[in-house]
Amino acid sequence: MSLPNSFRLLAADGTARTGVLETPHGVVRTPAFMPVGTAGAMKGIHWREIRESGADIVLGNTYHLMLRPTAERIAALGGLQKFTGWNGPMLTDSGGFQVMSLAKLRKVTEQGVRFKSHIDGAVLDLSPERAIEVQRLFGSDIAMQLDECVRLPASRDEVDRAMQLSLRWAERCKRAFEGAPQGHMLFGIVQGGDVAKLRRQSAAGLGEIGFHGYAIGGLAVGEPQDVMLAMIEEAAPLLPQDRPRYLMGVGTPDDMIEAVKRGIDMFDCVLPTRNGRHGHAFTRRGVINLRNARHADDPRPLDEESSWPPARSYSRAYLHHLVKAGEALGAMLLSEINIAYFQSLMAGVREAIAAGQFADFRAATKAGWAAG
Numbered sequence: 001m002s003l004p005n006s007f008r009l010l011a012a013d014g015t016a017r018t019g020v021l022e023t024p025h026g027v028v029r030t031p032a033f034m035p036v037g038t039a040g041a042m043k044g045i046h047w048r049e050i051r052e053s054g055a056d057i058v059l060g061n062t063y064h065l066m067l068r069p070t071a072e073r074i075a076a077l078g079g080l081q082k083f084t085g086w087n088g089p090m091l092t093d094s095g096g097f098q099v100m101s102l103a104k105l106r107k108v109t110e111q112g113v114r115f116k117s118h119i120d121g122a123v124l125d126l127s128p129e130r131a132i133e134v135q136r137l138f139g140s141d142i143a144m145q146l147d148e149c150v151r152l153p154a155s156r157d158e159v160d161r162a163m164q165l166s167l168r169w170a171e172r173c174k175r176a177f178e179g180a181p182q183g184h185m186l187f188g189i190v191q192g193g194d195v196a197k198l199r200r201q202s203a204a205g206l207g208e209i210g211f212h213g214y215a216i217g218g219l220a221v222g223e224p225q226d227v228m229l230a231m232i233e234e235a236a237p238l239l240p241q242d243r244p245r246y247l248m249g250v251g252t253p254d255d256m257i258e259a260v261k262r263g264i265d266m267f268d269c270v271l272p273t274r275n276g277r278h279g280h281a282f283t284r285r286g287v288i289n290l291r292n293a294r295h296a297d298d299p300r301p302l303d304e305e306s307s308w309p310p311a312r313s314y315s316r317a318y319l320h321h322l323v324k325a326g327e328a329l330g331a332m333l334l335s336e337i338n339i340a341y342f343q344s345l346m347a348g349v350r351e352a353i354a355a356g357q358f359a360d361f362r363a364a365t366k367a368g369w370a371a372g
């Protein structure tokens with residue numbers, strides 16, 4: 001029995017697609033960029049700016065939220081939307097990646113993963129069933145399966161073992177997800193490292209199990225862009241064409257444009273906020289490092305044609321000063337400016353695909369970045 005499908009494709013231009021994904025908390029226009037609110041907040045940005053920037057959906061992390069303030073407390077307080085004040089769609093990651101990247105003393109067995117909290121050292125167990133229970137307690141619109149994310153570098157056998165385990169956990173997650181409230185979704189995660197055969201096996205295996213949507217994980221971890229794109233080309237064609245595809249943790253504006261070209265519909269990345277806090281501005285003319293002294297006397301705004309007021313009103317000199325002085329306002333302004341740029345890029349992508357002009361949009365956008 002196939003799962004209900006809340007994704008509607010509106011247009012395609014080659015393998016690039018644009019559509020809408022209906023969730024219990026609202027509609028997501030795709031291709032979509034999801035700002036990362038790891039612990040239930042956007043670092044240094046109010047939800048008001050996130051909404052005004054054009055974001056339809058934000059991401060939270062099971063690992064962080066289950067440790068603090070705990071899933072049970074969030075449920076008792078009405079769920080993630082009520083608790084955080086973000087009254088829109090939320091996707092939550094399952095914890096697989098964060099346990100690998102943050103937790104101390106991680107032990108993986110068939111049952112699940114045992115780890116020590118990086119906050120207080122408490123020992124916790126995360127099984128596929130608990131990962132689904134936690135996301136149910138959050139009230140997540142889109143939940144992610146629990147997967148095993150191997151620390152790189154890893155042997156092919158290690159990547160293969162983790163991919164096979166993740167497929168078995170995907171089955172268990174789907175069973176645990178049964179009975180979820182109407183409209184809530186569960187995505188599987190394609191694994192397989194940079195091994196084409198493993199990527200194909202993982203994608204085909206997840207398609208057999210059947211999910212509301214499919215993520216591709218384990219890319220943008222330092223491999224060259226052409227390797228990342230090659231793995232997308234291996235996996236995407238094997239995933240159900242009528243379901244959303246989400247490339248996890250990606251990426252730069254160029255990564256996203258190239259992934260959209262290859263059929264990806266959803267993205268999340270910490271770059272806009274993390275690099276914003278470090279003084280980097282993403283613009284139509286490429287990245288500007290406001291720490292650089294050459295901006296100290298520059299009265300020009302970042303982009304006089306930007307749709308985001310702070311990007312066309314504050315001078316580069318002032319932003320340079322805020323960054324050098326370590327003023328919180330500097331990090332806040334550049335974070336929201338970057339999120340707004342990522343959203344404007346996705347809006348342009350959606351319009352271009354709908355008009356059958358994605359190739360021209362891609363070429364013009366890349367030319368803008370190169371112009372500097």
Ligand SMILES: CC#C[C@H]1NC(N)=Nc2cc3[nH]c(NC)nc3cc21
Pocket residue numbers: 093094095096097098144145147148149150189191216217218219220221248249250
């Ligand atoms: C292997 C694998 C895998 C994926 N598994 C889960 N549950 N979440 C992820 C989150 C990510 N963030 C980034 N940033 C580069 N890559 C990610 C990959 C995953």
